[in-house]
Amino acid sequence: MLAIPAQELTGELPDPPEFAALSEPTFVSISDILEYKALPEYHEPDWVTSKYVDAGTLPPVAERLPKEPMVYKTGNMPEGIGVYGDTMRHVIGGRPEGWNYIGGQSQGWGGIDIGLSECLTRTGPLFEVKADELEPMPNLAKSWEWSEDGHELTMHLIEGAKWSDGDAFDADDVMFFWNDNVNDPNVTPLNNATPETFGVGTTLEALDPYTIKWTFKDVRPTQYLYAMAYGSFCPGPSHILKPEHPKYKPSNTYEQYKNAFPPEYMNIPVMGAWVPVEYRPDDIIVMRRNPYYWKVDENGNQLPYLNEMHYRLSTWADRDVQAVAGSGDFSNLEQAESYVEALRRSAEDSAPARLQFGARTIGYALEMNLSANGWGEPDERAQRVRELNRNLDFRKAISIAVDRQRLGESLVRGPFTAIYPGGLYAGTAYYDKASTVYYPYNIEAAGALLDGIGLVDTDGNGIRNFPDGGPDVEITVLANTDYGTDTNLAEGVIAQMEPLGIRVIANFQSGTARDDMQQAGQFDWHVRRQGSEMVSVVQGTAQLAPTGPRTSFFHRGGTDGTVDVLPFEQELVDIVNKFISSSDNAERAELMKQYQHIYTENIYTVGLTQYPGALIINKRFANIPAGAPIFMFNWAEDNIIRERVFVPEDKQGDFELHPETLPGKPGGAGPV
Secondary structure (H helix, E strand, O other): OOOOOHHHOOOOOOOOOOOOOOOOOOOEOHHHOEEEOOOOOOEOOHHHHHHHHOOOOOOOHHHHOOOOOEEEOHHHOOOOOOOOOOEEEEEEOOOOOOOOHHHOOOOOOOOHHHHHOOOOEEOHHHHHEOHHHOOOEEOOEEEEEEOOOOOEEEEEEOOOOEOOOOOEOOHHHHHHHHHHHHOOOOOOOOOOOOHHHHOOOOEEEEEEOOEEEEEOOOOOOOOHHHHOOOOOOOOOOHHHHHHHOOOOOOOOOHHHHHOOOOOOOOOOOOOOOEEEEEEEOOOEEEEEEOOOOOEEEOOOEEOOOOOEEEEEEOOHHHHHHHHHHOOOOEEEEOOHHHHHHHHHHHOOOOOOEEEEEOOOOEEEEEEEOOOOOOOOOOOHHHHHHHHHHOOHHHHHHHHHOOOHHHHHHHHOOOOOOEEOOOOOOOOOOOOOHHHOOOOOOOHHHHHHHHHHOOOEOOOOOOOOEOOOOOOEOEEEEEEEOOOHHHHHHHHHHHHHHHHHOOEEEEEEEOHHHHHHHHHHOOOOEEEEEOOHHHOOOOOOHHHHOOOOOOOOOOOOOOOOOOOOOOHHHHHHHHHHHHHHHOOOHHHHHHHHHHHHHHHHHOOOOEEEEEEOOEEEEEOOOEOOOOOOOOEOOOEHHHHOOHHHOEOOHHHOOOOOOOOOOOOOOOOOOOOO
């Protein structure tokens, strides 16, 4: 059977089961959420004033704030102006590598980085912004304007803001991040912060300490404002990091630069609301309030309201268990295996936490390494696999050999999971079912496709061989052991490839090791939970196709930096670039229809399953916005705007481990 007509393989994509979200957001304008202005007076917790300011060890709060701080408006706070005190207790499955986020170190995830890093713009709270007014929120960049020709974007940074150690934040921090991290090929910042993320040929310069200017090849590419949010443009403290960079310390290697600030290094200067003050391996990370934080409420109260953040170092599954039980305060319920028990417990009157499901914005796909020109320096076996990956009939065979219904039900039964053919998620703004090509499960046709490309079992051991008397077809699949869902889906793929005659070998790694292998191109297949690019589309857009040598998660440039794009990939690249440069909403919608059709027709990735997530939050917390998704433009830790979350006085608990203390000197042990 040399060829199977495409129409004999495609079928009607089933609609997802009905599963309504429990609440919807109230849509507002960005100007309803915040503004920048000076207030007549400012306040802080009484203990900060009496213990530190009055003692002369800390300047008065007004001197620690910028000229015009960010002011959160009371009308957008569900419970209004808050009170100081208490702790939010997180449980996470990650382990921190250290604090050099811009140098490529993982800080453990689970909201740690969101609590200590701030970026030029902000997107998490956009879930409640009116669709016709949607644009990134200001943050470290408080305003911006375009030149008349649309090629230049001038940004104005907050003036007079300080890092948590009192050092001034200014354009030097921005330019160090851009010049010596994003544009240094020896540095791999997390979350794909590469030059191409901001447009090929884009330049950035500092005009003065509080003004920077972007110059783009395209006209008014407003798309890149989204790329300036978490975590692609979150500057680090240059006064601490720069002295360790090999450019300024030639005796250092790039590996030494990356690892110069291990998790034991305390009080790393941050622009975020909380600072790491304690780390106990495999136990806990404690973060205390930043005395120089640059945001306030309308009464002039310096934020955050919460004094302390805890991150218990456990497992991601334990995060859900503890949040439901009340020994933890917050969880993004995202492992489908936990859903039934979490729903049962939260329905009880005595339940300490509330549970809210949202849209199906969690999706997994099998990504095949498509780079055949050297990324990751593959050996002979891996090179053969990559050539197979680039063959459409091979991708079709793998896709129709996956029983997506069974995969979803293996995670959880009920109206949670839906068949995911790949591409944009159903229910998101740019998804169009009519543009989606679906190849249903068909194991017989899958076998025929493999026969047709010469993959047959020539030695009789049940495993197909490469053509011309080649060895058995053995493929490794990379997956993240930090999440049970990842490994469960990978194990399901392995099992479903067995009757097809494909031997798939598990390569299960912890999150940080998995990240390193993915970035280095050391994988054949990768079961990966896809990110914001498949949800919002307007964020991480450059990652939708190999628009540059380092934008794609599974097809990067080879040893010479070139990407050996397949013809359909070039079509995707062209569509994505047009989308980025367009400000016409109708044109953008049409472009994404084209993208979805080409993507799914060519099985760019093998979609596995998609399902909703749920926010679990302890009932004692106030100012939690209605309808906050666990993931859309960003994670829920950013969506709920934690710096303005508070606990009413009559509900506060005795959870602080370092009461009435502030972060100490950078590198020093513990708070003061």
